[in-house]
Amino acid sequence: MVTKFRTTIAALAASTILATSAFAGELVINTDTSDPAPKAAFEQLIADFEAANPDITVKWNLFDHEGYKTSIRNFLTADAPDLANWYAGNRMLPYVNAGLFEDVSDVWEENGLNESLASAAGSMTIDGKKWGVPYTYYQWGVYYRKDIFEANGIEVPTNWDEFKAAGATLTEAGVTPITIGTKYLWTAGGVFDYLNLRTNGYDFHMALTKGEVEWTDPRVVDTMNNWKELIDAGFFLENHSSYSWQEALAPMVADDAAMYIMGNFAVAPLREAGLTDDQLGFFQFPVINPDVPLAEEAPTDTLHIPANASNKEDARKFLAFLATADVQTKINETLGQLPIHKDATVGDDKFLQAGYAMLSSTDGGIAQFFDRDAPAEMAKVGMEGFQEFMVKPDRLDAILARLEKTRQRVYK
Amino acid sequence: MSASRASRFNQRSLAPVLFLAPAVLFFLFYVIFPIFQSIQISLYDWDGLGPKTYVGVDNYVELMDDEAFYTSLKNNVIWLVLYMLAIPAGLFIALFLNQTVFGMRLYKSLFFFPFVISQVVVGLVFTWFYDPSYGLLNVILGWFGMGPIAILGDETWVTYGIIFAGLWPQTAYCMILYITGLNAVDPEQIEAGRLDNAKGWKMLWYIILPQLKPATFIALVVTVIGALRSFDLVSIMTAGGPWGSSRVLAYYMYEKAFSEYGFRMGYGAAIAVVLFLIMMIYITFFLVKMYRDEKGL
Known part of the structure; x- marks a missing residue:
């Protein structure tokens, strides 16, 4: 049955995707880096690799970002490339469990990556083995309109009371404190993660996403009650369930909203929309419970060798190349993100510098993201619950009961 | 002698089998199996x-x-019931367009237009139409001092909003079926009806509609099928949201089996x-x- 399915997929892949048959000296790479900056970064990376290894030609298949999430399943089984990009943490677990990713612990050993990429080693390890090489990550936090804050005499909030007071001042001035678009759910996951990390800490976040804690636990309720305070105070953009994250940028550009809890990739579109660095700022999500060490979210992007790859030797060379300080410096300068390598230089951009300063002093731990740390099905039901909670906070008990039911089924 | 009988036998019994074979094989492999x-x-x-x-x-x-399953089932029923509105709506537009006025062909093609464009485009157009801050709907509601309503962000309205978008092309489809049907209406029966003093609703109900029965049947068939496979609009306009309240069974199946968070x-x-x-x-x-x-x- 399985083989029959695979042949069908193979036929499908051959006709609809791209023929990825490789011959000696050819290295096939599949990536989902279809946005302008990531695309340019990979173009450059591949050109540099070919210059350093003249005997290897790289064949690069570029996929649409969204479509990649489903096509990776097909090409890993049927027509595997030699390298494919993906994400760290629990997100790669299904492929590791299905034996579709190659164990690359040897690459880590031989090139001293355990030391140079130490910060991401934990999120690349499953069963004591390394399954890929991380090349970039980016911080999450609060992006805010500096000029609006100044006009209303608001200082950057560092704790929960200041944060709520800042919101109250903004609401009074007719500005929505936080813009958000929850149509595609994950943005609500980011808000939940930060509230939860600040209320209960990193270990609790990991235990919760690993399914070790009940969703009806009083600590989860604490997080949700903190969230409810913000919702009741009118912190979030109205009708957010109708907008995507990009659409929710508009109120911030139009001076109607002052903050956005987001990843660093929001900076580029905000700048393109005309906001200058004097208008736009970044701050770390404020402290809620002072006893909890500050933990941050910084999703890591990674490159893997599929178990069915045909040119694993050159693929290992590519991974080693990608793991060097210079290459990581260069690629992240184009990406506008942070390198993992400890000796790499961070780009000369104030948001990158702020993110780097924040993440390198983080002692609480670095989380990936709700939908990367939790298994896919739990993530989906969870984020749907968060979206519902943001509109109908009174349904808290019913929502948590539903999440708990899902937890009991997903992690059994 | 015997050779020609054999070839006639082949023609009679083998040819239909051969001609049917491709269709039967495709049907077996792509539908039955x-x-x-x-x-x-x-x-x-x-x-x-x-x-x-x-x-x-x-x-x-x-x-x-599974709560989500019942939500989808309920929405499927709402779709089935409300999608039927396309049939009377299509009939009335067809009756309206069944006149001889200059440029009528142009009007007919304009009314048929929504069926020609892709469902994805229909979905996008209506998403913009419903947009709570810049959408035309809320601008119009604003003139009457109402709104704004985030149709696609509100669990009570969202399914009706999507069905309304779906009715736009579906009505056009039913209309074209009825226009064709109206061409085949027998003028003598209308004449006879007139003599018996039938007009207006009575003419429509007793003389015209019975003759349109085949068109009505086809319109019913395509509308029920359209309602049950209502996938593209849901996917484009809301992705099943907010919090899954606009899911239908077809979309829920896709979510569970093939979407990013699915694979069950x-x-x-x-x-x-x-x-x-x-x-x-x-x-x-x-x-x-x-x-x-x-x-x-």
Whole structure:
């Protein structure tokens, strides 16, 4: 049955995707880096690799970002490339469990990556083995309109009371404190993660996403009650369930909203929309419970060798190349993100510098993201619950009961 | 002598088989076989990659206790009922367009236009139309001092909002069926009706509609099918949201089986089987009716 399915997929892949048959000296790479900056970064990376290894030609298949999430399943089984990009943490677990990713612990050993990429080693390890090489990550936090804050005499909030007071001042001035678009759910996951990390800490976040804690636990309720305070105070953009994250940028550009809890990739579109660095700022999500060490979210992007790859030797060379300080410096300068390598230089951009300063002093731990740390099905039901909670906070008990039911089924 | 009889035998009995073979094979492989395959997969727990585990009817048991499944089922029923509005609406536009005025062909093609454009485009157009801050709908509501309503962000309105968008092309489809049907209406019967003093609603109900019965039947068939496979609009306009309240069975099956957070092939197949059973009721009705009509019962 399985083989029959695979042949069908193979036929499908051959006709609809791209023929990825490789011959000696050819290295096939599949990536989902279809946005302008990531695309340019990979173009450059591949050109540099070919210059350093003249005997290897790289064949690069570029996929649409969204479509990649489903096509990776097909090409890993049927027509595997030699390298494919993906994400760290629990997100790669299904492929590791299905034996579709190659164990690359040897690459880590031989090139001293355990030391140079130490910060991401934990999120690349499953069963004591390394399954890929991380090349970039980016911080999450609060992006805010500096000029609006100044006009209303608001200082950057560092704790929960200041944060709520800042919101109250903004609401009074007719500005929505936080813009958000929850149509595609994950943005609500980011808000939940930060509230939860600040209320209960990193270990609790990991235990919760690993399914070790009940969703009806009083600590989860604490997080949700903190969230409810913000919702009741009118912190979030109205009708957010109708907008995507990009659409929710508009109120911030139009001076109607002052903050956005987001990843660093929001900076580029905000700048393109005309906001200058004097208008736009970044701050770390404020402290809620002072006893909890500050933990941050910084999703890591990674490159893997599929178990069915045909040119694993050159693929290992590519991974080693990608793991060097210079290459990581260069690629992240184009990406506008942070390198993992400890000796790499961070780009000369104030948001990158702020993110780097924040993440390198983080002692609480670095989380990936709700939908990367939790298994896919739990993530989906969870984020749907968060979206519902943001509109109908009174349904808290019913929502948590539903999440708990899902937890009991997903992690059994 | 015997050779020619053999070739005539071949022509008589072999040719139909040969001509039918491609269609039969395609039908078997792409329609009949997958039905049984789905039923089989629905008895397994399978992520599409790893080994399959036989779980018996566990997927169905879980389905019976799944809130999202009932939301989808309820929405499917709403779709089926409200989508029927396309039939009378199409009929009235067809009657309205059934005149001889200069440029009527142009008007007819303009009315038919929404059916020609892709459902994806229809979905996008209506998403913008409903947009709570810049959408035309809320601008218009604003003139009357109402709104703004985030149709697609509100669990009570969202399904109706999507159905309304779907009615736009579906009405055009029914309209074209009726326009064709109206061409075949017998003028003598209308004349006879006039002599018996029938006009207006009575003329429509007793003289015109009975003659449009074949068109109505086809319109019913395509509308029911359109309502049950309402996938593209849901996917484009809301992706099943907010919090899953605009899901229909077809979309829920896709979410569970193929979407980013899904890959539960067995569970998805179980949903597909339920959807198939619902369609079966309707298909049976359809087949019985066809059979009766052909027999002249």
